[in-house]
Amino acid sequence: MTAPGAARHTRRPTLEEVAARAGVGRGTASRVVNGSPTVSAHSRAAVEAAVEELGYVPNGSARALAAGSTDSIALVVPESETRLFAEPYFSGTVSGVATALADTEKQLLLTLLRTPKERERFARYVRARRIDGVLLVSMHAGDPLPELLQQYEMPTVLGGRRSADEQVPYVDCDNPGGAEAAVAHLLARGRRRIATVTGSLDLYAAQCRLEGYRAALRHGDHPADPRLVAQGDFTEEGGRRAMGELLERCPQLDAVFCASDLMASGARLALREAGRRVPDDVALVGFDDSAVARHLDPPLTSVRQPVELMGREMTGLLLDQIAGRTGESEARRRLLPTELVPRGSS
């Protein structure tokens, strides 16, 4: 955080003034400030000195207007901030994005869309070209925002698809594979009556995890019993309630795969209330590998998503798009692997 000594003007200096002081033209000054190579060493030094003495910082609005780019991108979360802050997925993504942006001049804006009013305002913000690109995270199946952004010709990357044939560039992780690995792991441990608590099924990720659960059973030549499937909503309370239903419907179940750690934590509560021991009576597996998983008693086996990496990849795709480096469609979507982390709960 540098605070140039000479910067105590009320009016901030303009490029013109820098140029005058350096004894060069405005064009040359601009070239130096923007690192153009076609400037003589002499002029460059003079301008750099003037910039330093005057404490010059280019005016962002003017630059944006003239050049047509704002040097900022938005990370948009169409959720109440409660969920945002509860889930490790978001924090990891933010971290990855910030890391990828670290050696750019681009600024990250984190925007919550909680109400229709906020959505509308954001739409206006986009149309007013206040940002260069948008990262959309955790979009629900029918959400029209991505298409709206495309219509406005705003570069966009999704974190998580909305459906199998997502048209907008995206980064996603192998949800079915992760879920399948988790359930296969339970089968390998000799569990036979394996239940699942799903997430809100209007999220494609939740559907995929359910699909992975079913695939594992299929591949293990195991009958799928619809009574062993209960719907949660990615909250702890939802997990608890769903687990309660499962215990009522199928008291003899011996394992549960939950589509998120938070729900697994809720399920753990319900199991405790019902007097079931984990993992002795019932094995438990979650998804996300969040802090919750490590803090549970016993520690929760979980499926790790490479959230940080996803954030970085999303940023990469977006920067490509902004720069016009839009390769073939292959390069506009990315699928990252998940990994099972076995712990005491299974």
Place this chain on the structure above:
Amino acid sequence: MTAPGAARHTRRPTLEEVAARAGVGRGTASRVVNGSPTVSAHSRAAVEAAVEELGYVPNGSARALAAGSTDSIALVVPESETRLFAEPYFSGTVSGVATALADTEKQLLLTLLRTPKERERFARYVRARRIDGVLLVSMHAGDPLPELLQQYEMPTVLGGRRSADEQVPYVDCDNPGGAEAAVAHLLARGRRRIATVTGSLDLYAAQCRLEGYRAALRHGDHPADPRLVAQGDFTEEGGRRAMGELLERCPQLDAVFCASDLMASGARLALREAGRRVPDDVALVGFDDSAVARHLDPPLTSVRQPVELMGREMTGLLLDQIAGRTGESEARRRLLPTELVPRGSS
């Protein structure tokens, strides 16, 4: 989220084009768009129709350049995103700020400052006048950022003071009072050997809560025993470790006031490991009244901060500052009350 039908141009329309279509001058068109009252009903209608037909949205950069304001404010968190997301304080603040901004045209930018590099970039962003004001949350005692922003003449409001004689406008809550109420409550319940786990003492809030603890003991004519004070760091693990120290130093303690719920949760773990029952053997009180408090077993008595309200107040002060409505110094700082929420742990 409106998507005007006629908006399918590649080039977005300018004010000039709107004016031409409406058959008025640029000035009149601008007046209508900005809601100036001195426009005839006829012109207004014509311009509004043209805006609708063309799908006109004013260009933010041009507006910012001409008018000198960007219609966006930043909420800055100088912490790793891990802490940001773990603490209810932040989520409440974000919510309050967003609410206060809801019927403004201002956009909220959430910015993390994790590294010196990011701080520098943010400083440049501020100097480039990309935002109209800054909300700073959770600043450590010696942090120079607020002074830097003042030097850049950027309107600023702090969420939480850095010291007793904070010069920058701020909103804070009554930390000493809350802590004192918590400890007085423990005394009233007949506890006699009351320990405390403090937060990182480079945060003024942590010092205040410790001060409140001491004041309560003083007012209760109770000796203060330095062995009953252990330093934590606002994390769960820190709370656990501090509690361990306390149990070792003073096995006979019968109550603990923790400066945050997260630390109380860690303390709970340490107590359980040591075979102490809550509240029978040791009463436990936290601070924040977060979700953690309600989920603990038994539910945690805690001190509620009006976080949402704090966010709203901060925003109010900032908007006043931006609009130049800076009243006397009284109006530039605000202290909000805390409230004890008794639950099963005490």
Place this chain on the structure above:
DNA sequence: ATCACGCCTGGGAGCGCTCCCAGTGCCCAC
């Protein structure tokens, strides 16, 4: 000497808005 070519350079022409001033037209009072 002449010309062509490269390297640098200055500054005009915008970018799309807001601000403001000088009108224009109209109505009412004298």
Place this chain on the structure above:
DNA sequence: GTGGGCACTGGGAGCGCTCCCAGGCGTGAT
């Protein structure tokens, strides 16, 4: 009939930058 006031309007002059074109000046080939 004249003057003053009011309601509304058009468009010039910027805001501070980037883009780009025309030109100056040296160098080497002809």
